Amino acid sequence: MVVVDDDALVRAGLRMILGGAADLDVVAEAGDGLDAERVVDEHRPDVVLMDIRMPRRDGLETTRSLLSEGARALRAARGDDLKVIVLTTFDADDMVVQALRAGAHGFLLKDTEPRRLVEAVRLVAAGEPILSPSVTATLMAHVATGGGAVDASDRRRSDAETRLATLTDREREVALAIGRGLSNADISRELYLSVPTVKAHVSRVLDKLGADNRVQIAIVVHDAALT
Incomplete structure (x- = not known):
């Protein structure tokens, strides 16, 4: 797994939470979208936790690039599969909506409880995108309008x-x-x-x-x- 966030403290917190699970391994971090693409290409993770608002290149553009048809085809040819989970502060952020349209496998609020964060990553890694009923209604209403x-x-x-x-x-x-x-x-x-x-x-x-x-x-x- 790769953690992408421009806040070093957030990255450290996520690494500590996720690293405490025996079956999860944070292999690298990145502070913005440009670094994220390089790190993903180098480490070939199964899951990326992607912050949306970052300098240089934001999480939306990076998600689009990582999950583009060409990028997916390249990874499939070498036996890789990548899933992106969007990290956000607000559950109806327009950029989150756009990220989901770009193929992100779900989203997590940054104040998600550690236990639920670990569970969510496991679900996505296993092929079950995150669709929490508690926030889906608000988010999808935003999509529909x-x-x-x-x-x-x-x-x-x-x-x-x-x-x-x-x-x-x-x-x-x-x-x-x-x-x-x-x-x-x-x-x-x-x-x-x-x-x-x-x-x-x-x-x-x-x-x-x-x-x-x-x-x-x-x-x-x-x-x-x-x-």
Whole structure:
């Protein structure tokens, strides 16, 4: 794991918290986006904790670069996989919204309890993007309104409706549940499906929507104003 933050004290605190878990290892730190790209290329971590507001190059631009199609293809060719978790002070920061659109696997508030921070990193490393119901509603409402850009919001809604129309009724139900922040286990209980069946539906939804992760499915659902 790599920790990226322009505040040395924050980096030290995160390293101390995460380093206390036997199964987590902070291999490097970076103080801004430019250093982050170099460090990620050198150490090839599984997860990056990325602060958003930094000098020289912010976390948004860096996330876009690290998760671009070309960068992902290069890592896949050498057997690497990278997941980015956005660190922020505010749960509805517009830059966080943009980072999620760029492919970030979730976000954490900087005042997250240490235990929950460790758990969240483990989940993301295991392929489960962070969609906390307690903050998803606020964040996704911000996404759906487009931050006041009416025309852009209308275009996103139309595009989202077109993409969702490719789903079967059951896949649509699963997509809507993901948009509400439900886990696979929650969806299993709500729709009376086995967890393996839910996972199969999620895989098909990801493929049909052209989404990289559950966060992006949720964004499509909220863009369509279905939650």
